[in-house]
Amino acid sequence: MELLSGADMVARSLADEGVEYIYGYPGGALLHIYDALFQQEKIEHILVRHEQAATHMADAYARATGKPGVVLVTSGPGATNAVTGIATAYMDSIPMVVISGQVMSHLIGEDAFQECDMVGITRPVVKHNMSVKSPEEIPHILKKAFYIASSGRPGPVVVDIPKDMTTPTERYEYSYPKSIKMRSYNPVTRGHSGQIKKAVELLLKAKRPVILAGGGVIHANASEQLTELARILKYPVVNTLMGLGTYPGTDKQFLGMPGMHGSVEANLAMHHSDLILNLGSRLDDRITNATEKFCPTAKLIHVDIDPSSISKIIAADVPIVGPLDAVLNEMLKLVKASSIELDEEAHESWWQQIDEWRGRHGGRYRTDDSELMKPQQVVEALCRITKGDAYICSDVGQHQMFAAQYYKFNKPRRWLNSGGLGTMGFGLPAAMGVKLNFPDEEVVCITGEGSIQMNIQELSTCAQYNLPVKILCLNNQSLGMVRQWQDLNYESRHSSSYMESLPDFKKLAESYGHVGIEIKRLEDLESGLKEAFAMKDRLVFINVHVDPFEHVYPMQVPKASMRDMWLSKTERT
């Protein structure tokens, strides 16, 4: 058997796992590993400018491909800088393996230089974490990390490696395990047949059904099955923020996104439905509004691979624990074989009702109250120019909601955003992670002047690795979502939501060797965007000056039911 040092084992294990890129930042505790990486050719290391960006790049790779992204950070501050990205991945169930360096074993607990308890610090925000106690364990622990991260409900796994586990002169027998079996961890592989049967019966007898599809459908690669089921039944589909793209956004049966900034038709349809088939949405507070007023007439079928997501917020009438692809396959089989006749009359009047709701708002926004460009117009123009087929990586705030509302996603894994944790600074590194792995695809970071500055240093990484993403900055000169809430709830006292001293983004981009474009007038929007997207091989920072007073609507009225919404600054449902 081959003899390898711990450091070489890390590199070899990653290569044997099929890893192509790792994202990271070196430091004292990792020097042996970085030396091992230098001496091999299978894995390429991407040097970011801040560890948070490394985690988001890896995270985005996972979101776009379904395979775990890999991060390498040093002990102490390297590790703590990665925590935000780990928590981001955890909240959205993203598979990720984070290798953190650690001080030498004999120094642990002595407050050594760059020491921090990474296993302790990350415990609440990982699916699992492990610490290497002996170099021989490295291949096994890494295999286990990949297995845990990517199976069941995916999530990040941290592996903490003390420096003395990687000493180059100490060699051990190396073999990379083909598979891992654990007595304490056996993810479910199918749903309970009896429950599925019960669910299908309810589904077929429903008069006012809604199919709600969340991020779980993406993780299970089950959007084809979802689409087939919805089309056979001709039932309306809503996609959560995390589920956008699982059902074609331009399809007639698609009602949009439910929740706080969901569409009128999605929220009203859910509220008035008699049956919700929830596929892989955890029904978080941004969807349900006040839980005690949630969809009073609806029965709830809840399918999720994680039993703890079921009946956590809303009690399910038919809980089904299982992977969505397997469960949907079984549902499809039963639906096709069933003799139950759909209540077409009821469905017809249900659709009439839904179409009426659609007409009430229909994604309109006012353009007559300001000379300035509306952010919604910018997103719509982007969707037109990229033919709705770009990878859209969003930051967090108003622009994120506008992107979710106005970019029509027809495919899964095209919409990448930090839905759970709401991490500003996610967008640019995410776009970089996608572009690196899909160099021929159009990759856009939709951001604001607030979010982009949280990881703006990565413009430098983009230059180093030639990552020609397009950055679309909806610049409203304020932290728009904060400002919106201050307008609505704090009598427009804009406490710390105004950004003074913004940089000249055009010049800033240029100083990194990129291209900067300013768009100030609506008539320049289309041509400006076209010009930017024509530069295939350049990173273009498109700074679009938009109306700073615009709010995101619809917006649910707090502490009310899903149907209670503001439709504009002056209209309510």
Place this chain on the structure above:
Amino acid sequence: MRHIISVLMENEAGALSRVVGLFAQRNYNIESLTVAPTEDETLSRLTLTTIGNDRVIEQITKHLNKLIEVVKLVDLTEGDHIERELMLIKVKAQGNQRAEIVRNVEIFRGQIVDVSASFYTVQLTGSSDKLDAFIEVIESVNILEVVRTGVSGISRGEKVLSL
């Protein structure tokens, strides 16, 4: 309602802190907790008591089951079970008090395990309620020190929590 949840988990470093961390993270309470390796040294048995409505308890058991190191668990209070806790209590014992304490210890079927001129140390085993009752019987001014192990439990009959 009070529940006794018994968890069989890998006897690994960090497993216990994951359980405790889960309760802190999700705002569940732990009334007592006791843990030790089983006859199979690769496994630990952890017993905890907690209070919550059905929904909270369901979430607790689901989240515990999700922890990678947890092999199996059972909510003992769902069925017939035996619950035991051990208490060592050091009490003032002077003059007339001495005889009264001995009487009480007999009533509660405890043992006096250490004696000096002015105190007794009493060992008592039983359900938590029984230990509470003993503490009430001894006036608080006379109690010098109390140490309790927390609840351990096992199902009655043939039901077992094992691999």
